[in-house]
Each structure stands twice: as structure tokens, then as C-alpha cells.
Amino acid sequence: MIQILVILFTVSSALGFQLPLNAGQKGDRMVIVDSNYERVKLACVNWYGAHMEDMVVNGLDRQNIDFISAKIAELGFNCIRLPFALDTFYKNPVVKSERLTANPELVGKTAMEIYDATVKSLTDQGLIVILNNHISTAMWCCSMDDGEGLWYTDEYPTEMWEDCLVQLTARYLDNPLVAGFDLRNEVRPSHGVLAEWGTGDENDFALAQEKVGNMILEVDPDMLIIAEGILSAGNLIGALVKKPELTNPDKLVYSGHIYPFSPIISDLPYDLFKLTMHTMQTFVADAGFNYSAPYWMGEFGTGGTNNEKWDHIFQFLKETDHDWAYWSIDGYKYPDQPEVPGAGYGILNANYSDVKDPWKMEELASIMPILSNHEP
Secondary structure: OHHHHHHHHHHHHHHOOOOOOEEEEEOOEEEEEOOOOOEOOOEEEEOOOOOOOOOOOOOOOOOOHHHHHHHHHHOOOOEEEEEEEHHHHHOOOEOOHHHOOOOHHHOOOEHHHHHHHHHHHHHHOOOEEEEEEEEOOOOOOOOOOOOOOOOOOOOOOHHHHHHHHHHHHHHOOOOOOEEEEEOOOOOOOEOOEOOEOOOOOOOEHHHHHHHHHHHHHHHOOOOEEEEEOHHHHOEOHHHHOOOOOOOOHHHEEEEEEOOOOOOOHHHOOHHHHHHHHHHHOHHHHEOOOOOOOOEEEEEOOOOOOOOHHHHHHHHHHHHHOOEEEEOOOOOOOOOOOOOOOOOOOOOEOOOOOOEOOHHHHHHHHHOOOOOOOOOO
């Protein structure tokens, strides 16, 4: 315990905020705060690849891992959402050398050893890491017919999902900047079964997140527990009647996703878009209710050209000052796919050397700071 406290003090002194992070209230809004009750706004970016077939973050064939981590910090992001698959943990193959040509020191290492190296590289830059179980079978996510819509599959029952998350929590226990766990990405129908909220059945996502969240807190009481909504993280309405009951309620953070292609809501005029977003997702951050907890937009993004639907998402974040994680930093989806000008959501170019669309980075930079004290 003394060693962990020393690590916390040392890391916090270099960051400008004091770990660990918790839920707190500022004005009429629930937000994430540090141990001095100062707000810490999560302005994050996703770095993907470890959840896909080769089980390694993208870009390590183009740039050194520390260069990419430093570039993320240089751009002003303060945290990373780092997806992985259950395959990454349980199968843990040696990563193909052609995926590591810019990092020869990593050649011969397993998927989890390189995931460890990624976490270390990021936190060495002072970046907060949010672990994210993205999928079970390593592949691109998500579709309605991939059989991966729930947190349990035939190959990986609920108990294996829980065990993986608990073991990863223990794995990074001595690194306080691994500060949050996004428990499962975008639950959706799978083999005709819908994820539900608050029913008490096997497919009750609120109950599943409550159970594994408390298992995680037994190992690391400082970890933020990030609970996504159902319907591809688009719906948190169930929180009105069932809040995941954690042993420490101040560790709960809700998360939702929104994209320009999100059905129905993205086609609404802005006033209705804003109202619908609040009704379906961000109401959870309104203080003073039995469901209240901070909200984090764990995914949103757009391609290389500006558009009205993106403008709505950007304006919403600018007006509401919610925490967020842009999808994604990545310059490619698969390394053998050629870069198409104006396509792709990634911040960096295909060489992972510089920003691809400066206008997008300028807009994201404008919503990184705290924009409101949320006084009524």
C-alpha cells in the first residue's frame, strides 16, 4: 500500500492533477474530478488495432511506439481509449514481425507484451489510459450479424469475460494512469438476443456491468468503471430505473457513442438532435438524481471532409462541455490498404507522422479545455 501511495504522489506531482479520479459535482453537472475535487476533463482519442486480427495497435510498422505516444500528447489529448479483444488476452499470439518494422525491439513479443508496452509508452507521456474490451473474437467491430453483440459468446462465456477484465486490472495495478475500464463496446443484438437493462436476466447489461465493476474495484479501488449504454452505446435510458450499484458509487461513469451515420438521430435538425442526445444519453450527468454520474462520449468521429451531421456533434460537445474520446488517432484501418484522400476518420496520416486533416484537429483542440463551470 505504501508503495502504491508513493507512486500516486510521484505521478500526480508531474501531471497537474491529483490521482485517483472520481465522480464529483460542479454546479448542476456530474463530472470527473481529481482527489482535490478539481475537474479533470477527459479529452481522449482511441488508438485501435489490438482488438483486430493481428492483435497489435496500428502504426508500429510506420513509427516507433514512443513517437506515436508523444505525438498524441503533443496534439493536446490527455487520455487514450485502448481497445482489446478477449482473443488478445486469451490467445496472446506472437505478433507478426511485419507489423513491427519500426519497432524492432518488439519483434518476437506476444500480443499482450506489446499491449503492455503500449500502455507504458502512453503513460510515460503522462497520458491517462482507459482500457476497453471492444469485442471477443479479434476482428473489426461492429456489425449486427457478427455474433459479437453481447459480452458473452459460445467461446467466451460471461465468466471468462469477467476473469479477463479482473486479470487486466491486476496487471496494471502499479500504474495509476491506467485509470478507467470501459467494460464492453457497443452491445447490440447477437443471434437474435437483445441486450436489456435492469431485467435481472442473463442478458441484463446493467447487472453484468455492476457485477464485473465491483470485481474490478476489489482489485483496484481507484479504477473508474465506465458503463456503456445498450443499442450500440446509443441508449442509456435504462439508468432511469436501474443504476449499476457499485461498492463505491463515485467510481461510476456512463458512456455513449454517436456518429454522423447513427440512424435517425443524426438526421435531426440541431435543436432536436441536442434534445434527443440529452434524453437518450447525457441526462445521466444531470446532478441530484438517483441515477446521476458523469458522462463520457467514448466514440464519435467523421471522415476527412466537414459536414452538417459532424457539425451537430461538434456543436453539442462545445455547448455541453462533456468529456469525450475521438475515434480515432489511426492513419489506416489495415496496413495494406492505400490511403484515400478525404476518407477515414483518423487524425494522423497513413505514415503516422503528422495530422491528416488540420481543420478537424483545430476543432477538437477547441473543445479540449473545460468550457463551463455548469452553474445554473
